[in-house]
Amino acid sequence: MSNRIKELRTEKKITQLQLSIALGVTQETISAYEHDRHMPSLSALMKMSELFDASMDYIMGLSNVRHMPLDTEGDSGDSEQKNKLIYFYSRLGTKNKARLLAYAQGLWDSRKE
Numbered sequence: 001m002s003n004r005i006k007e008l009r010t011e012k013k014i015t016q017l018q019l020s021i022a023l024g025v026t027q028e029t030i031s032a033y034e035h036d037r038h039m040p041s042l043s044a045l046m047k048m049s050e051l052f053d054a055s056m057d058y059i060m061g062l063s064n065v066r067h068m069p070l071d072t073e074g075d076s077g078d079s080e081q082k083n084k085l086i087y088f089y090s091r092l093g094t095k096n097k098a099r100l101l102a103y104a105q106g107l108w109d110s111r112k113e
Contacts, residue, residue, distance in 0.1 A: 004061050006034045008052040023047050042098050 009019050009030075016030040023030070023044045032038035040048065045056045057063035089100060 004059055005030075005040075005048070008048070008054060008059065009034075012052060019048075019051075022051060042101065043094050046094065046097055046101075 009016070014022075016027045016034075020027045020030045023040075025044065029038060033040055033044075040059075045059060048054075048059050049056050052059065054066045055063065058066045089097060092100060
């Protein structure tokens with residue numbers, strides 16, 4: 001995780017202080033993220049995802065895929081639904097984005113395979 005946050009921040013040419021202001025945390029917190037001393041909150045991850053144009057999994061080092069493809073499978077109706085979901089998500093406030101993600105995680109966790 002630490003290398004990704006620093007890597008993305010450097011790529012975007014922003015300082016720890018600038019990132020801390022964007023996330024509403026201290027510069028020390030950003031340093032702690034970058035040195036694996038502290039984990040970002042869901043809210044901080046969502047903001048970084050938007051700022052760095054990268055998935056939260058990528059930021060956390062859980063995936064090497066920076067962007068999740070929008071239309072890799074399924075029919076055009078499936079693609080349209082994905083785009084609607086992204087549209088609505090992008091217009092929600094931080095608190096409601098967290099709620100939507102928690103709900104989606106709950107649906108995913110309760111699926112039957």
